[in-house]
Amino acid sequence: MLEGPVTTNWDPAETQRVMSGLLAKHEKIDAVYSDYSLGSVGALRAFVAAGRSIPLWTSQDANELGCFWRDHKANNPNFQLGNISGRNWIVRIALRKGVAAVEGIPDPEPSIINLPLIEDSLSPDPKLKPACSTSLPPDALLSSHLTTDQLKTLFGR
Template sequence: MGTQDQIQDISAFCGTKPLTVAYADGFGSNSWRKITRTLFEAEAAKCSNIEKVLYTDAQGDTQKAISDINSLVAQNVDIIVTFADAGEALLPTIKKATDAGVKVVPMVGSPGGTPGTDYVDFISEDITTYGRNLAEWTIKSMGGKGNLVMLGGIAGSSYSQGVFDGVTEAVKQHPDVTLLNADGPVSTDWEPGKTQQVMAGLITKYSEIDGIVADYGGGSIGGIRAFIAAGKPVPVWSANDSNEFACLWYQYKDTQPKYQIATESSRNWVVTAALHKGLAAASGIPNNEPSTYNLNIIEDSTDPALAPECEPDLPPDAILSSGLSVDQLKKLFN
């Protein structure tokens, strides 16, 4: 367990062997995924011996995710970093790639299996703790009672399930709080439009929603707009950071007295640690960077010292904690 400041300069792990690296994404179409891909490619560019950088997008399709990894192995890639959205369904394919000599490093979404045997390592924040911390803040801001909803991403995501597990841990400690989606995270596909549609349905179904925990701040903006469109009070809301998520709070805070927000880092930067692990394994270089990272609340509208950070000159989709510079974010979102 460690923190972001323990991630080292990539030069320690590049080695000298000519390498082909790949980022196999389980789903690539939202802003978080685009930022993460850009970070991966920018980090790989720092090693002169990386001759080729490949990218695949499974588009939320488990069979395509399997096919993508098999295709990368057939192209003789040396390292595959993958967001394993499909979870354990990907494990046999990952093990097959490992047996073929490819250094595979899953990140954020776990495929199960055994790190160090079935693949190099699994890199992520402590997902369950992330969900529990945000839920605890949300429940406190709700006054310790009321109805709570947890918004996830694509159906079956191992990452969203991990966050949900943390949320349920927190709810169990508060008998006056009801988790409305007790059977699992609400699927939003991590898209603002879909989130708005889903939230509109929940607003219609439930007479009172007092708090939201979401695993994607960029998608949450759609949910907030659903409350505004319905003429309903915007509830307490926690997620990972996104520029527009913060800016919307400033826009509505004076007319929505119950509306408070908190965020933890969107931690796109874990992709750099995952690449480092793969490089070190491929080059036979020791790597003592953490595999699991602790995250803390970085924005809290109830705490003046942690006031939400809105940058009007940056695109709404910008993630200020991502690891990309302001200029890189502007270029990415044009």
């Protein structure tokens, strides 16, 4: 376990560079937790470039991360992926709570939100398999609560 977090500035290229250094320094890496799914893809590319087996990984969902898992799981038996939602939908709750407070009306929604795994490569439930949509851009968050058609419209596809 590292002493603390590794700074990558939420930049996939920087994350790849930093992970390349960590791979050179550490003979064995059993698992990775990343707070930024698109940065994860940079780190995952470092594993591939180094010819190293991809370990257990956890992050937030993103289309590119799900597609990367789909494309590399067969050659990396330890590449297990568990993701929480990227939570871009949470602003809707905040807005409703703010409007309710200004209007002086109750808002029954919880203020504390549990974030379960929404993608779990080990789950027997097919709905929990990491998601990949080749019709959407890499940075699409499939947990956004928007339909694929709405996401296509949003991204101009």
